[in-house]
Amino acid sequence: MTEHVLVVGGGTGGTVLANDLADRLEAELDAGDVHLSLVNDDTDHVYKPVWLYVPFGKREPDDGRRPLSELIDDRIDLHIDRVTGIDTEARQVRFRDRSRPVEYDYLVLATGSTLAPDEIPGLVDGGHNYYSESGATALRDDLLSFTEGRIVLSVIGIPHMCPAAPLEFAFMTDDWFRERGLREDVELTFTSPIERVHGNLQVAEWARPRMDDRDITVETGFDAAAVDPDDETIQSADGTTIDYDLLVSIPPHRGIDLVEESGLGDRGWVDVDKRTLEAEAADNVYAMGDTAATGAPNAGSVAHYQAGVVGQRIASEVRGRPPTATYDGKTLCFIETGMNAASFVEFDYENPPSPVAPSEKIHWAKLAYNEAYWLTARGLL
Numbered sequence: 001m002t003e004h005v006l007v008v009g010g011g012t013g014g015t016v017l018a019n020d021l022a023d024r025l026e027a028e029l030d031a032g033d034v035h036l037s038l039v040n041d042d043t044d045h046v047y048k049p050v051w052l053y054v055p056f057g058k059r060e061p062d063d064g065r066r067p068l069s070e071l072i073d074d075r076i077d078l079h080i081d082r083v084t085g086i087d088t089e090a091r092q093v094r095f096r097d098r099s100r101p102v103e104y105d106y107l108v109l110a111t112g113s114t115l116a117p118d119e120i121p122g123l124v125d126g127g128h129n130y131y132s133e134s135g136a137t138a139l140r141d142d143l144l145s146f147t148e149g150r151i152v153l154s155v156i157g158i159p160h161m162c163p164a165a166p167l168e169f170a171f172m173t174d175d176w177f178r179e180r181g182l183r184e185d186v187e188l189t190f191t192s193p194i195e196r197v198h199g200n201l202q203v204a205e206w207a208r209p210r211m212d213d214r215d216i217t218v219e220t221g222f223d224a225a226a227v228d229p230d231d232e233t234i235q236s237a238d239g240t241t242i243d244y245d246l247l248v249s250i251p252p253h254r255g256i257d258l259v260e261e262s263g264l265g266d267r268g269w270v271d272v273d274k275r276t277l278e279a280e281a282a283d284n285v286y287a288m289g290d291t292a293a294t295g296a297p298n299a300g301s302v303a304h305y306q307a308g309v310v311g312q313r314i315a316s317e318v319r320g321r322p323p324t325a326t327y328d329g330k331t332l333c334f335i336e337t338g339m340n341a342a343s344f345v346e347f348d349y350e351n352p353p354s355p356v357a358p359s360e361k362i363h364w365a366k367l368a369y370n371e372a373y374w375l376t377a378r379g380l381l
């Protein structure tokens with residue numbers, strides 16, 4: 001009997017996993033013992049880290065797009081469609097464009113994060129973000145013509161994609177205006193909903209003095225509750241109001257609705273065992289990347305490392321062997337500290353991060369990785 005492995009989501013995690021499985025299960029796929037499908041709701045694979053550079057005119061959104069069909073192994077059966085329902089009892093998935101449900105033996109959800117700016121009144125009309133292609137492009141236009149006034153960078157929702165990206169944006173904005181001789185006319189305010197500037201204590205303690213040194217005003221414990229686009233203000237739940245001339249937000253994030261509808265978790269995040277990545281509420285279902293509630297950051301590096309674990313586990317199960325691979329929380333992040341310097345952290349569930357001294361070399365390493373990413377997604381690095 002042919003076993004069907006169905007991967008939903010052709011972003012970083014799903015693409016790396018599908019290629020990993022095509023490699024590991026080469027013999028079974030060639031013999032027709034396994035059928036490997038990948039479903040994505042876009043013909044393109046999107047590499048989001050590029051968006052950080054778009055507002056500063058350093059990259060175009062298209063630099064982060066490639067046809068998914070060019071990135072995956074020929075043995076993978078690619079469907080451009082949207083999954084609209086999951087029945088974990090019947091082990092079936094429904095699709096937007098297909099009338100019949102499809103059965104699976106192993107299901108992997110790698111459906112990423114979804115922005116939910118509508119959860120904050122006024123935010124849809126009142127702010128920019130660089131967490132989408134259109135947002136990053138619109139922000140570039142406004143940033144280019146901004147010569148004086150207050151820019152507020154507000155982290156609204158936690159968890160959000162790339163926990164380091166708000167710090168990076170703050171440091172880059174500061175440097176970008178300095179390079180252009182405008183920094184004295186531009187006030188920068190950074191708000192965080194928690195009592196420090198980053199969810200991770202070590203990163204927060206490293207970043208905070210650097211923000212103070214650069215005259216970035218920090219408001220911690222600012223739980224943004226509403227934006228008034230006419231008055232150009234952002235208000236917190238306890239009534240504190242901050243005026244802005246340009247608001248850049250990290251909007252609230254969710255997973256996809258159907259995770260909750262299928263009883264797999266809340267707010268679209270799948271409850272999983274943080275080491276095996278198996279869904280807690282259903283057998284033969286894995287989740288990885290942003291959508292897996294492991295406590296690890298919502299970062300591409302996490303999705304990448306988890307893909308290797310899920311790949312090994314499914315390959316073992318298909319072969320009737322006990323799966324032994326586990327995810328240890330490994331995370332690797334570059335942190336831009338300006339337009340020409342970056343730091344770097346590596347950590348896991350047991351070992352906290354310790355950011356290294358920023359350097360131009362690390363900045364170039366980050367840019368080089370962004371180019372090499374396409375080989376990583378293809379499974380060649």
Ligand SMILES: Cc1cc2nc3c(=O)[nH]c(=O)nc-3n(C[C@H](O)[C@H](O)[C@H](O)COP(=O)(O)OP(=O)(O)OC[C@H]3O[C@@H](n4cnc5c(N)ncnc54)[C@H](O)[C@@H]3O)c2cc1C
Pocket residue numbers: 008009010011012013014039040041042045046047048049050051052081082083084110111112113130131132161162165256288289290291298299300301302303332333334
């Ligand atoms: C500005 C920015 C900068 C970043 N910088 C970094 C960085 O420097 N380093 C880093 O490690 N991470 C970074 N990240 C985070 C990183 O991009 C994400 O964590 C990573 O993409 C998560 O991978 P994923 O596979 O879980 O989800 P994604 O890559 O988002 O892929 C999910 C895929 O699932 C598809 N999908 C969703 N629902 C369905 C459905 N129902 N049916 C079919 N398909 C569906 C989506 O279209 C998408 O293709 C950054 C993110 C942003 C926004």
